[in-house]
Amino acid sequence: MARPNISSSWSETELSTWLTHTCLRLRHRCPAAMSYPVTSQPQCASSCYQTQLSDWHTGLTDCCNDMPVCLCGTFAPLCLACRISDDFGECCCAPYLPGGLHSLRTGMRERYHIQGSVGHDWAALTFCLPCALCQMARELKIRE
DSSP, X not given: OOOOOTTSOOOHHHXXXXXXXXXXXXXXXXXXXXXXXXXXXXXXXXXXTOOOOBOOSSOTXXXXXXXHHHHHHHHOHHHHHHHHHHHTTSOTTGGGSTTHHHHHHHHHHHHHTBOOOHHHHHHHHHHOHXXXXXXXXXXXXHHO
């Protein structure tokens, strides 16, 4: 049976017949694919991706644990943000992009499996920027 031409007017029966014949020809070319049809999608058990969530190694207000980082975060927060971005493997200009710092903090939480949420990241960076930057810098120092 010839391949249908889109511009031709095949009846529904003719199109159905052509489709059936095409499927049968494909089945003969690859019988293994048709022998084992997928009847259900694979499901992930709850143990597939179990990851243990941890906390930040230092608290948000533990700025004085590392005085050089504390001073840099207090007097030159954008310089510290650029250093954090670079140490994390991102472009040092990322903190200057809209949402860049939020992405870095969220990415850090995801990479190191740290508990928290985007909302907590937003609040920390909005209301306690120097403290949040210091916490991120200390975390990178400890983890790497």
